[in-house]
Amino acid sequence: MKHLTTAALGICLAAATPAAAQLAGEVFIHDPSTITESDGKWYTFGTRGGGLVSEDGWTWAGGPVRPGGGVAPDVIKIGDRYLVAYAVGGGGMSGGHASQVKIMWTKSLDPKSRDFGYHDVGVVASSNGVENLDAIDPAFLLVDGRLWLSYGTYFGSIQVIELDPATGLRVAGNQPVDVAIDMEATAMMYRDGWYYLLGTHGTCCDGPNSTYNIRVGRSRSVLGPYLDNMGQPLLKGGGKLVAGARGRGLGPGHFGHIDLGSGLEKFSMHYEADMDRSGRSVLAIAPLLWRDGWPVSGSNITPGTYELQSERSGNALQTKVDFVRIAFDPRRSFMAKPTDPVSPIPDQKLPDVQATWPSGPARVELAAFMVRPDQLWTVTPAPEAGGYFGAPFYKITIAGTDRALAATSSGEVEASAAYSGAAAQLWRIDQLTDGTYRITPRTKVAGIEDVALVAIGTSTVTLARFDPRTDAGRWRFMTP
Amino acid sequence: MVRGPHGLRQAWLGATLLALGLSGMALAQAQPSVPPLADFFAPVTPGARAVDTDGFIQRWLLLEPINKPNRSNAVFTGTYVRQALTTRYFPGQFTALPRDGQVVKASEPLRWHAFDSKLFDVKLFNFAQALGKPKYGVIFWATTVVNSPREMKNVRLAVGSNSASMWWLNGAEAAALFDDRRMVMDDVLSDRLTLKKGRNILRGAVINGPGLSDFCVRFVDEAGRPIRDITTDVK
Numbered sequence: 231m232k233h234l235t236t237a238a239l240g241i242c243l244a245a246a247t248p249a250a251a252q253l254a255g256e257v258f259i260h261d262p263s264t265i266t267e268s269d270g271k272w273y274t275f276g277t278r279g280g281g282l283v284s285e286d287g288w289t290w291a292g293g294p295v296r297p298g299g300g301v302a303p304d305v306i307k308i309g310d311r312y313l314v315a316y317a318v319g320g321g322g323m324s325g326g327h328a329s330q331v332k333i334m335w336t337k338s339l340d341p342k343s344r345d346f347g348y349h350d351v352g353v354v355a356s357s358n359g360v361e362n363l364d365a366i367d368p369a370f371l372l373v374d375g376r377l378w379l380s381y382g383t384y385f386g387s388i389q390v391i392e393l394d395p396a397t398g399l400r401v402a403g404n405q406p407v408d409v410a411i412d413m414e415a416t417a418m419m420y421r422d423g424w425y426y427l428l429g430t431h432g433t434c435c436d437g438p439n440s441t442y443n444i445r446v447g448r449s450r451s452v453l454g455p456y457l458d459n460m461g462q463p464l465l466k467g468g469g470k471l472v473a474g475a476r477g478r479g480l481g482p483g484h485f486g487h488i489d490l491g492s493g494l495e496k497f498s499m500h501y502e503a504d505m506d507r508s509g510r511s512v513l514a515i516a517p518l519l520w521r522d523g524w525p526v527s528g529s530n531i532t533p534g535t536y537e538l539q540s541e542r543s544g545n546a547l548q549t550k551v552d553f554v555r556i557a558f559d560p561r562r563s564f565m566a567k568p569t570d571p572v573s574p575i576p577d578q579k580l581p582d583v584q585a586t587w588p589s590g591p592a593r594v595e596l597a598a599f600m601v602r603p604d605q606l607w608t609v610t611p612a613p614e615a616g617g618y619f620g621a622p623f624y625k626i627t628i629a630g631t632d633r634a635l636a637a638t639s640s641g642e643v644e645a646s647a648a649y650s651g652a653a654a655q656l657w658r659i660d661q662l663t664d665g666t667y668r669i670t671p672r673t674k675v676a677g678i679e680d681v682a683l684v685a686i687g688t689s690t691v692t693l694a695r696f697d698p699r700t701d702a703g704r705w706r707f708m709t710p
Numbered sequence: 711m712v713r714g715p716h717g718l719r720q721a722w723l724g725a726t727l728l729a730l731g732l733s734g735m736a737l738a739q740a741q742p743s744v745p746p747l748a749d750f751f752a753p754v755t756p757g758a759r760a761v762d763t764d765g766f767i768q769r770w771l772l773l774e775p776i777n778k779p780n781r782s783n784a785v786f787t788g789t790y791v792r793q794a795l796t797t798r799y800f801p802g803q804f805t806a807l808p809r810d811g812q813v814v815k816a817s818e819p820l821r822w823h824a825f826d827s828k829l830f831d832v833k834l835f836n837f838a839q840a841l842g843k844p845k846y847g848v849i850f851w852a853t854t855v856v857n858s859p860r861e862m863k864n865v866r867l868a869v870g871s872n873s874a875s876m877w878w879l880n881g882a883e884a885a886a887l888f889d890d891r892r893m894v895m896d897d898v899l900s901d902r903l904t905l906k907k908g909r910n911i912l913r914g915a916v917i918n919g920p921g922l923s924d925f926c927v928r929f930v931d932e933a934g935r936p937i938r939d940i941t942t943d944v945k
Contacts, residue, residue, distance in 0.1 A: 687868060
C-alpha cells in the first residue's frame with residue numbers, strides 16, 4: 231500500500247446502494263485484516279484504525295476498535311488471545327518509508343466484552359527510511375506451533391521473521407529473510423507441505439484506475455525460495471495470479487484466508503474501487519479454489535438457468551413428475567437415408583408438460599439430464615434476505631415458473647407450489663475448493679448439523695449433514 | 711439408441727428383421743438350456759438369515775409373476791406404475807404374510823416360493839424363467855420379514871430395481887422407482903423411517919416389460935452406512 235489517499239480510506243459513514251451480489255451494509259475499508267471470529271461475530275480491521283463486524287459474513291457494520299492508528303493490520307488467534315500486528319509510519323505516506331511493525335493483544339475483539347482490552351507487546355520489525363525496506367503490511371502465519379510474520383512493500387523486499395507465539399515478540403536472534411520483491415499486502419498460507427506467499431501486484435489507491443491484483447508463489451520452506459507456477463522466483467518478480475478485477479470490482483488486494491470448515495474456504499480482500507459504490511474501497515469476499523496445488527479465486531454463481539448436476543451420480547435435479555415423451559418415430563432415425571432432408575425438433579417446453587404436474591408441491595429427485603423443463607432451474611440472488619460470507623441467499627426456481635426448491639419440515643426437498651420468500655425456500659450457494667458448489671438451506675433442520683443438499687442415492691436427494699470427504703453434497707451448475 | 715437393457719432396441723430391430731423376412735436365421739441355432747434356479751437361489755434354511763456384509767436382504771418370498779403385458783418400459787411413468795402396482799390382483803396382497811408354497815387366486819393360480827438369493831440382488835427374470843413362467847410383461851411381488859433388535863429411527867430403505875417398482879414397510883409406502891430403470895444399488899432411498907423393534911413386514915412389487923428384471927434392497931442409516939444387525943425370514 232503506497233500513497234494512500236484519504237479518499238481511499240474506509241472511514242466514510244455515508245450510505246451507499248449495495249451492489250448486486252456483493253456484501254451488504256457498511257463495507258468501506260482499506261487493507262482489511264484476516265477476518266477473525268470473536269464472541270460469535272466476525273471482525274476485520276483496516277488502515278487508520280477501526281474496522282468492520284458481521285454476524286453472517288454478508289452484512290457488515292462499523293464499530294470495532296483498534297487503537298494505535300497506522301496501516302494495514304493483521305489479526306491471529308493463538309490460545310485465548312488475539313495478536314494484532316499493525317504498522318506505524320512508512321507506506322510512502324508523507325513521503326517516508328520509516329516504519330515500525332508493532333504487536334498488541336486482546337482476549338476479545340468485541341468492545342463490549344469484559345475480555346476486551348489491548349495490551350502493547352512492542353516493535354518486532356522496522357525500516358529506517360533509508361534502506362530498501364518499508365516495514366508495513368504485516369501478516370501472521372502459525373504452522374506447527376511456530377509463528378511467522380511477513381511484511382514489506384514495493385519499496386524494497388518482502389521479509390519474513392519469526393515471532394514467539396507465547397509473547398508475540400521476535401524470537402531472540404532471528405534475522406529477517408527476503409522472500410519477494412514487487413509485492414505488498416502479503417499474506418501466507420500453509421497447505422499439504424507447501425508454504426504459500428500471497429501478495430499484491432499493481433498500483434494501489436487510485437480508485438478505478440488502481441491495477442492491484444493478487445499473486446502467489448510457493449515454497450517447501452517458510453523462508454523460501456518462493457516460486458510461481460512458471461518457476462519464476464518471487465524474489466525476481468514472479469507471482470501466479472489469484473484474483474484480478476471482476477465485474478464491478480476493480481483492484482483486488484490484501485488477501486486474507488478464511489477457512490470456514492467442511493471444505494469451504496474463502497478469502498477476504500478489498501476492491502480498490504467498487505464501481506457501484508462511487509468507486510470507493512470496499513471489503514469483498516470470494517470463494518477460494520485449489521487447482522493443482524495452487525490457490526485461485528472462485529466465483530459466486532452467476533444468475534441464470536442451469537442443470538443442477540450431482541457430483542455423486544452425474545444425474546440432474548428434477549421434479550418428480552411423469553416423464554413426457556417427445557413425439558418421435560424411431561424409423562426417422564434408423565431407416566432414413568443419409569440424403570433424406572433433416573429439420574429441427576423443438577425443445578420440450580413448459581406448456582408441453584405442465585398439465586401433468588401437480589398443482590401443489592412436488593418432490594424432487596435425480597435423473598439423467600434430458601434438457602427437459604422439469605430439470606431447468608433458475609438461480610436468482612435474493613440479497614434482501616441476507617447472505618453468508620460473500621454471497622447472498624438465492625432462490626432456485628423451475629425455469630419459467632414460481633415453483634421454488636424448498637426444504638420440508640421433515641428434512642426432505644421439494645419443488646414448492648410457489649415462491650414465498652420463506653427461509654425454507656432460500657439457499658446458500660457456496661463454491662467449494664474443487665470448483666463444485668455446496669447448496670445449503672437457509673432454514674435449520676431439526677436434528678441435522680451442518681445441513682446441505684445431499685445426493686444419498688443415484689436418484690435420491692435429501693437434506694443431510696455435509697461431508698467434505700465425499701461427492702454426495704457437491705453440485706455443478708451446468709449450462710443447459 | 712438403447713433404451714435400457716430391456717430390449718427395446720432388440721424388440722424394434724427384431725420387428726424390423728421379421729418384416730424383412732430374416733427371422734429364420736435365428737431358428738437355425740440350437741436353443742441353449744435355461745439357467746436353473748440353483749444358479750441364483752437356494753432353499754430357505756431353518757432360522758432367521760442375516761443380511762449380507764453390505765446389508766442386502768437375501769431371504770424373500772417371491773410370487774410367480776402376474777401377467778401385465780407391456781412391450782416397452784417407456785410407459786412406466788409414475789402415474790402408470792402407481793396405478794399398476796396398487797391394483798388388487800389377489801386376496802391379501804397388501805396385508806397378509808404368505809407362506810412358502812401357498813397358492814393365491816389371481817387371474818390364474820400363482821404360487822409363493824421362499825428362497826435365499828445367492829447374490830446381493832434377486833434375479834426375478836431367472837426366477838420366472840426357471841419355473842417356466844412368463845418373464846416379460848409381468849409384475850412380481852416380493853415379501854420378507856425384517857427382524858430388528860431394537861427400534862431404529864431415521865433409517866432409509868435403499869432400493870434398486872429393474873424395471874419400476876414400489877415398496878411398503880409395515881403397510882406404508884416407503885419408496886417408488888418410476889420410469890424405465892436399471893437395477894443399481896442405492897438408486898432410490900426412502901424418506902427417513904423407523905424400523906420397529908421385532909418384526910417388520912417389507913413388501914415390494916416390480917413391473918417388467920421386455921428385458922431382464924431384478925431388485926436389490928437394504929436399509930442404511932443416516933450416514934448411508936448399511937444396517938447389518940437385522941435378520942430376515944419368511945414367517
